[in-house]
Amino acid sequence: MTKAVRVHQVGGPEALIYEAVDVPAPGPGEVHIRQHAVGLNFIDVYFRNGLYKAPGLPFVIGNEAAGEVVAVGPGVTNFHPGDRVAYYYTLGAYASERNIPAERLVKLPDHITYEQGAVLMLKGLTVWYLLHKTFKVEPHHRVLIHAAAGGIGLLACQWARAMGAHVIGTVGSKEKAELALANGCDHVILYNDEDFVARVKQISRNELCDVVYDGVGKSTFPGSLSCLKPRGLFVSFGNASGPVPPFAIAELNNHGSLFATRPKLNDYIANRSELLEGADTLFAAVINGTIHVPINHAYALKDAAKAHIDLESRATTGASILKP
Ligand SMILES: NC(=O)c1ccc[n+]([C@@H]2O[C@H](COP(=O)([O-])OP(=O)(O)OC[C@H]3O[C@@H](n4cnc5c(N)ncnc54)[C@H](OP(=O)(O)O)[C@@H]3O)[C@@H](O)[C@H]2O)c1
Numbered sequence: 001m002t003k004a005v006r007v008h009q010v011g012g013p014e015a016l017i018y019e020a021v022d023v024p025a026p027g028p029g030e031v032h033i034r035q036h037a038v039g040l041n042f043i044d045v046y047f048r049n050g051l052y053k054a055p056g057l058p059f060v061i062g063n064e065a066a067g068e069v070v071a072v073g074p075g076v077t078n079f080h081p082g083d084r085v086a087y088y089y090t091l092g093a094y095a096s097e098r099n100i101p102a103e104r105l106v107k108l109p110d111h112i113t114y115e116q117g118a119v120l121m122l123k124g125l126t127v128w129y130l131l132h133k134t135f136k137v138e139p140h141h142r143v144l145i146h147a148a149a150g151g152i153g154l155l156a157c158q159w160a161r162a163m164g165a166h167v168i169g170t171v172g173s174k175e176k177a178e179l180a181l182a183n184g185c186d187h188v189i190l191y192n193d194e195d196f197v198a199r200v201k202q203i204s205r206n207e208l209c210d211v212v213y214d215g216v217g218k219s220t221f222p223g224s225l226s227c228l229k230p231r232g233l234f235v236s237f238g239n240a241s242g243p244v245p246p247f248a249i250a251e252l253n254n255h256g257s258l259f260a261t262r263p264k265l266n267d268y269i270a271n272r273s274e275l276l277e278g279a280d281t282l283f284a285a286v287i288n289g290t291i292h293v294p295i296n297h298a299y300a301l302k303d304a305a306k307a308h309i310d311l312e313s314r315a316t317t318g319a320s321i322l323k324p
Helices: 042-049 114-134 151-162 174-182 196-203 250-254 272-287 301-312
Strands: 002-007 016-021 030-039 064-072 084-088 097-101 105-107 142-145 166-171 187-190 209-214 228-236 259-261 295-300 319-323
Touching: 002 097, 002 301, 016 301, 030 114, 042 301, 064 114, 084 114, 105 272, 114 151, 114 228, 114 272, 114 295, 114 319, 142 151, 151 166, 151 174, 151 319, 166 174, 166 196, 174 187, 187 196, 295 301, 301 319
Parallel strands: 142 166, 142 209, 166 187, 209 228, 228 259, 295 319
Antiparallel strands: 002 016, 030 064, 030 097, 030 319, 064 084, 084 105
């Protein structure tokens, strides 16, 4: 028996039930891991409240973690007991032990801790593909990153700045503004108090942005479109305030022949070589100091409900982990 956080019925944070679950011996192609740290993500909230559908009930919630290999199933040759590993995988992460397909694991380099590994595989890989694949950020670009002091936000601002871009961030409080400025933002906008479109126009002297990275969704739409220069790219990658409402494609024309995309990590690490390319690039960026990993909150796994309350009430900054 191991301990895990399961959802029996979708709902509020009270839907997170910490309980004993059985983990069978690993099947063909699977690895059994003992987890040392689990990443907390806004996506976990969407699965808990039903915005994103789990395949069935009950389900173990959570999407990224790091730990050590305890046993391997038939046919697994590239992982061995004692290996330090991390993963992004849809559901099953809020647990002290679990089985997972070996093809979804990556080995952690010596210089990456379990805690860092646990928050890099979803948040860090997302920032990797957003900045390197969805839109290739270059030194002459001006980028707008919403929720700049969040888990994705602080990593994205640091990396975009390191790539030479001019970075504008939006945040919900003065404390978060200081953090965002210390993590790569050239300018920060308090979007609860200020008209962020007007501020982007002012900061950019009406030249606007090449790309907007928007994980906030409903409350920053359609303002985000107005922050883009003609032929700019709207990257809608999340719904922290609720989903972007349906809109007429003519809006992209009205705002200057814009492009728009709604990407997800799974499509950018669809095969093992893409996963390893992303993880290698990401780990190298951490090891060579291009980005540091701000882990600002830690909770016991059994306190996952408290972690969700804090995340949803905008009380967290940077990344948070759960300790099994
Ligand atoms: N598509 C993908 O591949 C992918 C992968 C990973 C994550 N994501 C998305 O990326 C976004 C950030 O994820 P994260 O885990 O790093 O979370 P996070 O940014 O640490 O937390 C969400 C932040 O959103 C802001 N926010 C704005 N309106 C909000 C509202 N009504 N309720 C709650 N928060 C609100 C808050 O910052 P302020 O107080 O500063 O406003 C809050 O701290 C999420 O939308 C997530 O779904 C997408």
